[in-house]
Amino acid sequence: MMTFSSSSLWFCLFGAVGMVACASSAGAQSPSLPEVAPSMTRRASNTAEEAERAVQARLFVESAPVAPGSPLTLALHFEIAPGWNLYWRNSGDSGLPITVKFEAPQGVTIGEARWPTPERHILPGDLLDYAYTRRVTLLFPMSIDPAAAATSTPVTIKANAKWLVCKEACVPGERALEITLPSTIEPLSSRDAELIASARATLPRSAADQTSPIVGVAWSGRALQLSCTGADELIFFPYEGDAQPDDALQNGHVFRDRLSLSYASAETGAPVLGVLQVKRLGQTTYHLIEAPPVPKEP
Amino acid sequence: MKMTKNLFTTLALGAVVALGAAAFSSTALAGDKEKHADKPAKTEPLAKVGSAAPEFTLKDTEGKEVSLDQFKGKIVVLEWYNSGCPFVVRHHKKYNTMTDTAKKFGDKVVWIAINSSAPGKEGHGLDVGSKKEWSIGYPILNDETGKVGRLYGAKTTPHMFVIDAQGILRYAGAIDNDAKDEKSVGEKVNYVAQAVEEILAGKTVSQAETKPYGCSVKYGS
Numbered sequence: 001m002m003t004f005s006s007s008s009l010w011f012c013l014f015g016a017v018g019m020v021a022c023a024s025s026a027g028a029q030s031p032s033l034p035e036v037a038p039s040m041t042r043r044a045s046n047t048a049e050e051a052e053r054a055v056q057a058r059l060f061v062e063s064a065p066v067a068p069g070s071p072l073t074l075a076l077h078f079e080i081a082p083g084w085n086l087y088w089r090n091s092g093d094s095g096l097p098i099t100v101k102f103e104a105p106q107g108v109t110i111g112e113a114r115w116p117t118p119e120r121h122i123l124p125g126d127l128l129d130y131a132y133t134r135r136v137t138l139l140f141p142m143s144i145d146p147a148a149a150a151t152s153t154p155v156t157i158k159a160n161a162k163w164l165v166c167k168e169a170c171v172p173g174e175r176a177l178e179i180t181l182p183s184t185i186e187p188l189s190s191r192d193a194e195l196i197a198s199a200r201a202t203l204p205r206s207a208a209d210q211t212s213p214i215v216g217v218a219w220s221g222r223a224l225q226l227s228c229t230g231a232d233e234l235i236f237f238p239y240e241g242d243a244q245p246d247d248a249l250q251n252g253h254v255f256r257d258r259l260s261l262s263y264a265s266a267e268t269g270a271p272v273l274g275v276l277q278v279k280r281l282g283q284t285t286y287h288l289i290e291a292p293p294v295p296k297e298p
Numbered sequence: 299m300k301m302t303k304n305l306f307t308t309l310a311l312g313a314v315v316a317l318g319a320a321a322f323s324s325t326a327l328a329g330d331k332e333k334h335a336d337k338p339a340k341t342e343p344l345a346k347v348g349s350a351a352p353e354f355t356l357k358d359t360e361g362k363e364v365s366l367d368q369f370k371g372k373i374v375v376l377e378w379y380n381s382g383c384p385f386v387v388r389h390h391k392k393y394n395t396m397t398d399t400a401k402k403f404g405d406k407v408v409w410i411a412i413n414s415s416a417p418g419k420e421g422h423g424l425d426v427g428s429k430k431e432w433s434i435g436y437p438i439l440n441d442e443t444g445k446v447g448r449l450y451g452a453k454t455t456p457h458m459f460v461i462d463a464q465g466i467l468r469y470a471g472a473i474d475n476d477a478k479d480e481k482s483v484g485e486k487v488n489y490v491a492q493a494v495e496e497i498l499a500g501k502t503v504s505q506a507e508t509k510p511y512g513c514s515v516k517y518g519s
Binding site (some may be wrong): 013047093094095096099103122124125126129164166168169170171242244 | 319382383391414419420444452453478509511512513518519
């Protein structure tokens, strides 16, 4: 069973410091998660009931459409009961990412999920997962075509969210959510504003961001070298896909200014993407890493 | 025999390192999130595609000992198993992927499930019931110490391994290419069936390693 120390609770409650951020692909998928575990024992059915209560999901928009066509942010927020966790876009060795399928009127465009950076969860047996605990808010850029908006007010958006929630045992979950955009401007509650701010604080900056510390990305043979001068701590979170580092457990988290990950068993030419979490000068920042494809064997 | 001895030496070394790490960082090994610099000791799995599959002897649900070496000359499929895991449920109840694939090859293939759930963890001690409920016709072996799971580097349930008639590990990874259960029948690739067919045809296994998906194997700390 996972337990929470006071320090991890602190991180979760005040979110921004160490944990979250990134960009994604949940948009158009419609996976069907596995069935609920068989109730062969009372323990199993109790787990299913507990898991059902373990995740609260809610949709909200950052602001009402101020002017037709202005960009909006749609937020999908999860409250996760202590001890349970959901998964990032790359769940790691086990688990399954959260998926969302939207249904919106014509003229409403919802972009790909932007995922807060997760935590590394190390499980017995040298397993490494990328997970969220306590809470996470996925952000979706949204726009409404003015011409279409005029003919379909109010605008109602439906979302079908699916996930695997785990606390030792894993249970699939699913929720149908709906939101009708208000036609008048309503400011966000301070709590919702804070949830959005926390999520944004940990989204990765693009490589082109001029305010970023200089992050070095280079291949040395089949090893990806990431560096950031002056950093005290680096953590690499690889995106999902065929090219995964062989040694993310041992080498994906270091307390120095460079890390090296082996892609020896990855396919040549596979793209390598991920988020580098940098702790430097007392500040934690998040950077999108777009490395050149895995090079040929030296 | 020489190989067996080497395996045990490596295991013993691994255990010493693991104990050291446990003393240094009990939180990381207990499944909590990382908080500090010390890294967990990594015990390299000894199973490697292209090399001899590690030998093992475990007991089935009737208490009968089953060893890998008794099946030399046959293709052996290993299926990591935990009846409480939704992904295992998917392939034994929603679809009969495992049983159907095993039946497809009849006596050309020996199919064995292995449960590495530690005592007190999900799926431990439920094999007799689930074997009956899902009409599983092959043995489910008890690996509650996690020794064989760690030897093979089994990460998820299910996690599949295909061993050829000469005892060489030829495939390790997922049962299929549909982790999210979203693909149509035509889009699905059963990697285990594919590997067995290729071995039977005397071919190289085209996809010898894939990323397994599922629940984490419920090892003891």
